[in-house]
Amino acid sequence: MAGRMLPRAPEGGSATPHAAAAPAPQAPASLRRWVEGIEGTFDLAAGVGLATRRLRLAGEVVQLRAAGPAMLEQLWPAFAHLEDASGAEPALTVNLWDSESSGVAHPPLPRTDANEPRGAVYYAAEPPLQVAYQPGHSLMSAFDAESASAWFWCASAANLPFWEPAAPIRQIMHWWLTDRGLMLLHGAAVGTPAGGVLLVGRGGSGKSTCALASLASDLLFAGDDYVAARPAPDPWVYSLYSSGKLEPDHARLLPHLPRPRFHGDEAADEKSVFYVQDRFPGHTCEGFALRAVLVPRVAGAKPRVLPLEPGGAFRALAPSTLLQLHPARPEAMAEMARLLQSVPTFAFEVGGDIYEIPKAIERLLNELPT
Amino acid sequence: MRYRANAPQVMAETIGGETIIVNLATGHYFNLQGSGVEIWEGIAQGESVPAVVARLEALYDAPAGEIEASATQLVDDLLDEELIVAGDANGSAEPVTPAPQPGRARRPFARPSLAKFTDMQDIILLDPVHEVDTRGWPHAPASA
Numbered sequence: 192m193a194g195r196m197l198p199r200a201p202e203g204g205s206a207t208p209h210a211a212a213a214p215a216p217q218a219p220a221s222l223r224r225w226v227e228g229i230e231g232t233f234d235l236a237a238g239v240g241l242a243t244r245r246l247r248l249a250g251e252v253v254q255l256r257a258a259g260p261a262m263l264e265q266l267w268p269a270f271a272h273l274e275d276a277s278g279a280e281p282a283l284t285v286n287l288w289d290s291e292s293s294g295v296a297h298p299p300l301p302r303t304d305a306n307e308p309r310g311a312v313y314y315a316a317e318p319p320l321q322v323a324y325q326p327g328h329s330l331m332s333a334f335d336a337e338s339a340s341a342w343f344w345c346a347s348a349a350n351l352p353f354w355e356p357a358a359p360i361r362q363i364m365h366w367w368l369t370d371r372g373l374m375l376l377h378g379a380a381v382g383t384p385a386g387g388v389l390l391v392g393r394g395g396s397g398k399s400t401c402a403l404a405s406l407a408s409d410l411l412f413a414g415d416d417y418v419a420a421r422p423a424p425d426p427w428v429y430s431l432y433s434s435g436k437l438e439p440d441h442a443r444l445l446p447h448l449p450r451p452r453f454h455g456d457e458a459a460d461e462k463s464v465f466y467v468q469d470r471f472p473g474h475t476c477e478g479f480a481l482r483a484v485l486v487p488r489v490a491g492a493k494p495r496v497l498p499l500e501p502g503g504a505f506r507a508l509a510p511s512t513l514l515q516l517h518p519a520r521p522e523a524m525a526e527m528a529r530l531l532q533s534v535p536t537f538a539f540e541v542g543g544d545i546y547e548i549p550k551a552i553e554r555l556l557n558e559l560p561t
Numbered sequence: 562m563r564y565r566a567n568a569p570q571v572m573a574e575t576i577g578g579e580t581i582i583v584n585l586a587t588g589h590y591f592n593l594q595g596s597g598v599e600i601w602e603g604i605a606q607g608e609s610v611p612a613v614v615a616r617l618e619a620l621y622d623a624p625a626g627e628i629e630a631s632a633t634q635l636v637d638d639l640l641d642e643e644l645i646v647a648g649d650a651n652g653s654a655e656p657v658t659p660a661p662q663p664g665r666a667r668r669p670f671a672r673p674s675l676a677k678f679t680d681m682q683d684i685i686l687l688d689p690v691h692e693v694d695t696r697g698w699p700h701a702p703a704s705a
Contacts, residue, residue, distance in 0.1 A: 309687070311689050500579070521569065
């Protein structure tokens, strides 16, 4: 990753939506001042009124504090299965707002290169602070590990890219989980209260199909694309999101699923987004002990579970996880390796009958030594 | 000549006799097995290529020059993929090459091969990440 200096930023925090040209920019001299600017913009937006939701994640309470209802309408459904009513002190507070519904201009933004790909991320860190900005999607995430506070801004809650309501504030989750000694992994997970499996592989490998097919069984759903995990020696999977993402075409193969909240446009390479909580509230869970890791592939007539060296599972898990989350910590690979060496790993041929998939997973879980 | 892993853009881990190397800048990842794992681990720990070759020649049975040619080729491949960079020759002392254990048969040598996977590179091409340096983010140019 090439280092890149970003020139001065326009001043944020005015009460005018999308203020075009701010006078006399005063670029912050440090990331701390920059984050203070972000926080100041949220405080202005909060003038429209605060809406609060709390969820339990990896045993901790996370509070979402939104300026107005628009952001929670978009982001809460993915967390609804983890709603917490304990009243416990939150371990993390995430402040959410958008400019369109709050009427408050964007937070301080860096000047960026218009020729960059739309998904380009500008990232900066000065411990305990981290900030990531995606100009192409008008998204900004900031995290202060010291105060256990985070901020997430977008230009328009109504026009978020489809993946954000499916896996909200993923960047912040990665930073916070890492700070707590946990990992955010690219994988699906299903299981029982006694333990479950992690399904890993690149997009299109069958992770989502396996996880969403399992809703037609007694298996519990912990995630279809991203989960949190506690590393070895006592590995545990924690649910993050109740969303499921499928190619619009594949969704038709799973008629038991609820109606998509978002209908993906295949021409635009979008997926349809479901919330498991909508139809199967009893099938979600906070997590379970990790009993095995499966690498699915679309092959065979019937589901088959085959032995797989940990290296094969590692190849399916580590690159896709590391490349999607920033920053990739130097020790992350070793932690993933230890996780995979602490449980059995298998190749999983999913076969041609989707409803046989959860049966094969249940059989495997029953056969594994406890 | 010594080299080192091209950290932080390159991360690697060995598991179950297989080394997976990820280049976070290109989105490419690689795997090495057998003697390739031993060469990678030696190079990444600062061993010189001759030292790696000497260690492998003590472990493996191969025609004269084959191990050296294989190790040199693999180092060239690792350099081409920017997985290693020239290291500091004035740094730590050369790791000690273990002597072959008496009476222990040397294993047959198989040429190492660096397998390359590019199926994840779209993540980097579509969502590149730009690190910003320590002067702060954003940074006002002196003329501002």
